[in-house]
Amino acid sequence: MKDLRLYNTLNRRIEDFTSIVPQKVGMYICGPTVYGPPHLGHVRGPIVFDVFRRLLMQQGYQVRFVRNITDVGHLVGDADEGEDKLQKQARLEQIEPMEVAQTYTDAYNWAMDALNVLRPSIEPKASGHIIEQIEMIQSIIDANLAYQVNGSVYFDVEAYQKEHHYGTLSGRVLDDLIAGSASRELEGQSEKRSAHDFALWKHALPEHIMQWSSPWGKGFPGWHIECSAMSAKYLGLEFDIHGGGMDLLFPHHECEIAQSTAAHKHNPARYWMHHNMITINGQKMAKSLNNGIQVSALFNGDHHLLSRGFGPNTLRFFVLQAHYRSTLDFSEVALEGSEKGLKRLLESFKKLESIVPEKESNVDIEAVEKAIDAALSDDLNTPIAIAQFFELAKFINLAIDKKAALNVQDLEKISNLITVYFQGILGLQTEVEAHSDILDEVMDILITLRSEAKTDKNYALSDAIRNRLKEKGVELMDSKEGTTWKHN
Ligand SMILES: [Zn+2]
Known part of the structure; x- marks a missing residue:
C-alpha cells in the first residue's frame, strides 16, 4: 500500500498522513441534526468518510470512528438565535422532542445502512453529554475566555484573539468579521459583547422543553460545544482527523477549534477534512427552491425531479465518481449515467468466472492494481480508482472475446481487486440492482x-x-x- 496523503484544510495543502498513535486512528465526523428525514444533502459526507475509514482499515489501522447525533442546541437560525430545530419539529408534530430525535435518528441510520455506510464505533448524542459540555464551558470561563450574561454564556472572541488566532481554519480575518457583523448587531443581539461571540450555553425560558440545570441557571448548550466535548471524551484532547462538510467549516469548526484551544490548549485535530457540497441541477439545495430530495424518494422516485427511483448502490457509485473536494451536481440524467456505467462494470465482473485462463497474460493487471492503490492513497481520489475498474472491465471483455489473454494469477488478481477495493473499500455491491x-x-x-x-x-x-x-x-x-x- 502507498503512503496515505490527504488535503488538510488547516494548512491548505496535501500532506502525508501519520497517526498520533502508530496503527490507530481517531476520527470525528459531525453527524446530523435529527429533526427531519434524511435527504440528498446527508449522503455525501457519510459515504466519503466511510470510504476513507475503510481505506485506513485496509491499511491496517484500527479506527475509532465517532459520529455524533445533534439532538439539542442547533437553533433554526444556525447561529445563536431562533427556536431549537428539534423543539420546533416537536411542536409541529405534537410529540416530544426526544421522539423527534429518535424518529429521525432511526431514519438516518436506515438510510446509512441502505447506502452500505458502516455504523460508527461510537454514536454519541449531545443530550447525553450535558455534564461534559458544562465542564468544558467552565474551563473556558476559568481561562477568562467566556462571559456570563442573563444566564447565558458566550465565548469571548476578542479576548481569545489576544493570544490565539480566531480564523485559523477558515482563513477569515476577525476585523472583517467585525465589520461584516455590524448590521446584525443592530438587530437586537446586544446581549453579546460582540456579534461574532458565540453561545456556549443559552438561558432557557420556562416553556423551553429541553433544559438542564447548570452553574449559570437552567438552559441548554450551544451547538458548537457538543462536538468539542464529545470528541475530547471519546478521542482525547488531540486526535487524528476531524471531518465534515464545507458548510460546517465556518463557523462550526472554527468555533470548535477556538473552544478546544481555550479549554484544552489544543487544536483538537491534526487533520481537518472537508467534503464539498451537492448541487441539484446546478442549483444549491434550499428550502426556498423546493429542490430538497429525501433519501426514500431517491430510492422510490417519489419526487417531481425524478421519473423513477434509483438504487442505493447507484447513489453510492454516483457520489464516488466525483472527487470529494469537487462539487457534485445531481440530476436524473447524471444518475442514469452512473447507473449505466455501474451496470456495465458489474456485468463484466460477472463474466470473470467464465474466462478460460491462458498460459501467459498479455495485459498488465499489476499496473491497474498500483493505479487504484495510488489513486485512493492520493487524497482519496475515488474517480480515478473507478476509472481503473473500467479498465479492468475492458480487459475482461477482451478476454471473453479472445482478444486478450489472462493467466490464472491475473484472473485471481482481478477477483481480489474486486473483493478488496470495489466491495471492501469503495463499499459497492456487485449485484445489479433491480430498479x-x-x-x-x-x-x-x-x-x-x-x-x-x-x-x-x-x-x-x-x-x-x-x-x-x-x-x-x-x-x-x-x-x-x-x-x-x-x-x-
Ligand atoms: Zn460538529
Missing part, C-alpha cells in the same frame, strides 16, 4: 396473468398468484379501476 420500474413491469405481468386466469375461471391459479405474492409481502388490491399493489 422500481422493472418491478412495476413485472407486477403488471403478474396482475394481467391473474386477471386472465380469473376470466378462464382458473381460480386455483389466480388465488395462487395472490397468495404467493402475499407470502413475499406484496398485497394485491382489487377495485373497479383495476388491480393495484403495495409492498408491506
Whole structure:
C-alpha cells in the first residue's frame, strides 16, 4: 500500500498522513441534526468518510470512528438565535422532542445502512453529554475566555484573539468579521459583547422543553460545544482527523477549534477534512427552491425531479465518481449515467468466472492494481480508482472475446481487486440492482396473468398468484379501476 496523503484544510495543502498513535486512528465526523428525514444533502459526507475509514482499515489501522447525533442546541437560525430545530419539529408534530430525535435518528441510520455506510464505533448524542459540555464551558470561563450574561454564556472572541488566532481554519480575518457583523448587531443581539461571540450555553425560558440545570441557571448548550466535548471524551484532547462538510467549516469548526484551544490548549485535530457540497441541477439545495430530495424518494422516485427511483448502490457509485473536494451536481440524467456505467462494470465482473485462463497474460493487471492503490492513497481520489475498474472491465471483455489473454494469477488478481477495493473499500455491491420500474413491469405481468386466469375461471391459479405474492409481502388490491399493489 502507498503512503496515505490527504488535503488538510488547516494548512491548505496535501500532506502525508501519520497517526498520533502508530496503527490507530481517531476520527470525528459531525453527524446530523435529527429533526427531519434524511435527504440528498446527508449522503455525501457519510459515504466519503466511510470510504476513507475503510481505506485506513485496509491499511491496517484500527479506527475509532465517532459520529455524533445533534439532538439539542442547533437553533433554526444556525447561529445563536431562533427556536431549537428539534423543539420546533416537536411542536409541529405534537410529540416530544426526544421522539423527534429518535424518529429521525432511526431514519438516518436506515438510510446509512441502505447506502452500505458502516455504523460508527461510537454514536454519541449531545443530550447525553450535558455534564461534559458544562465542564468544558467552565474551563473556558476559568481561562477568562467566556462571559456570563442573563444566564447565558458566550465565548469571548476578542479576548481569545489576544493570544490565539480566531480564523485559523477558515482563513477569515476577525476585523472583517467585525465589520461584516455590524448590521446584525443592530438587530437586537446586544446581549453579546460582540456579534461574532458565540453561545456556549443559552438561558432557557420556562416553556423551553429541553433544559438542564447548570452553574449559570437552567438552559441548554450551544451547538458548537457538543462536538468539542464529545470528541475530547471519546478521542482525547488531540486526535487524528476531524471531518465534515464545507458548510460546517465556518463557523462550526472554527468555533470548535477556538473552544478546544481555550479549554484544552489544543487544536483538537491534526487533520481537518472537508467534503464539498451537492448541487441539484446546478442549483444549491434550499428550502426556498423546493429542490430538497429525501433519501426514500431517491430510492422510490417519489419526487417531481425524478421519473423513477434509483438504487442505493447507484447513489453510492454516483457520489464516488466525483472527487470529494469537487462539487457534485445531481440530476436524473447524471444518475442514469452512473447507473449505466455501474451496470456495465458489474456485468463484466460477472463474466470473470467464465474466462478460460491462458498460459501467459498479455495485459498488465499489476499496473491497474498500483493505479487504484495510488489513486485512493492520493487524497482519496475515488474517480480515478473507478476509472481503473473500467479498465479492468475492458480487459475482461477482451478476454471473453479472445482478444486478450489472462493467466490464472491475473484472473485471481482481478477477483481480489474486486473483493478488496470495489466491495471492501469503495463499499459497492456487485449485484445489479433491480430498479422500481422493472418491478412495476413485472407486477403488471403478474396482475394481467391473474386477471386472465380469473376470466378462464382458473381460480386455483389466480388465488395462487395472490397468495404467493402475499407470502413475499406484496398485497394485491382489487377495485373497479383495476388491480393495484403495495409492498408491506
Ligand atoms: Zn460538529
